[in-house]
Amino acid sequence: MSQAGSSMTAATDVAQPPRPWERPPTEVVGVTCTAGGQRIRREGGQPLIQLRNVSKSFGALNVLRDLSIEIYEGQSTVIIGPSGTGKSVLLKHIVGLLQPDTGEVWFGGQRVDTMAPEDLVEIRKRIGFLFQMSALFDSLTVGENVAFPLVEHTTLTRPDREERVDRVLRMVGLSGLQAKMPAQLSGGQKKRVSLARSIVLGPEAVMYDEPTTGLDPIRSDLINELIVGLSTRLGITSVIVTHDMVSACKIADRMVLIYDGKIVHDGTPESFWKTDDELVRRFVHGQAEASDLELISKGLDDGEQDRSASKDASSGI
Ligand SMILES: Nc1ncnc2c1ncn2[C@@H]1O[C@H](COP(=O)(O)OP(=O)(O)OP(=O)(O)O)[C@@H](O)[C@H]1O
DSSP states (O other), X not given: OHHHHHHHHHHHHSOOOOOGGGSOTTOOOSOOSOTTTTOOOOOOOSEEEEEEEEEEEETTXXXXXXXXXXXXXXXEEEEEOSTTSSHHHHHHHHTTSSOOSEEEEEETTEEOTTOOHHHHHHHHHTXXXXXXXXXXXXXXXXXXXXXXXXHHHOOOOHHHHHHHHHXXXXXXXXXXXXXXXXXXXXXXXXXXXXXXXXXTTOOSEEEEESTTTTOOHHHHHHHHHHHHHHHHHHOOEEEEEOSOHHHHHHHOSEEEEEETTEEEEEEOHHHHHHOOOHHHHHHHTTOOOHHHHHHHHHHHHHHHXXXXXXXXXXXXX
């Protein structure tokens, strides 16, 4: 009895840790940006891609708001931001899959958004696009999937195509899988086949839309290494949309945070972890906003009360 009494006293004396929304805003929690290791964040060359004052709405939804950005040759630029903030929409503007309501999009000194469809085909040969889903043709073999852009856009002979397919499959660590069907591959292998297809035409730039989504940490790391390798060894300009902060730290020479259709922070990954900007800190540390946490907490309180009320009712109290 006395023991129970003293432990109760001790429990009330112990200072309780602050609840998540009570944490001081400047407190650093979660990961730091060490995933890049010894990687040197590279300066880019000339601007290869430019969005100038781009605005884009879908009905009443304003997605991009007067957004301007220059993406530099040879650099890996990682775009981060909350879901639905327009990151994929931005990538689609670069390859001419979407046109801005106002503003301009340029690639390699050519204006993309007003380009005739036949010229756009030429631009798209210079830009690889790795979609969120692997988007492989299920009825074609791995080799046929990777060769597809060569059949569509080149006059290479079959042996030359096969030689090129072999080469890119070797680059992504999948040589010998030409005859497999996509259904026989793991998620990570499908991504790599898709990446091989994106680079088979020898593009100057590759757009990656959430390349590691759905992959385990080891397979994600393999994709990250490939992205870094393609950029540092082949000089491919990369634009990567991701929610994965570990990947972002590893891949990025430059990171850009889009919030509410605008760029709110732009710099090296390290600058994101050092900044005092509350919005940026919450995003990179994966901290929900206090107002959302309070709402969830209130909802859980209600749920708890409902549960104990229904337990009381079923036990006849
Ligand atoms: N073709 C379209 N027609 C109508 N609405 C669209 C279209 N494309 C995108 N949107 C809307 O624009 C908003 C931004 O979409 P987007 O895919 O760019 O978001 P995101 O930042 O990439 O999000 P996530 O991180 O969840 O992938 C979303 O609300 C989406 O529903």
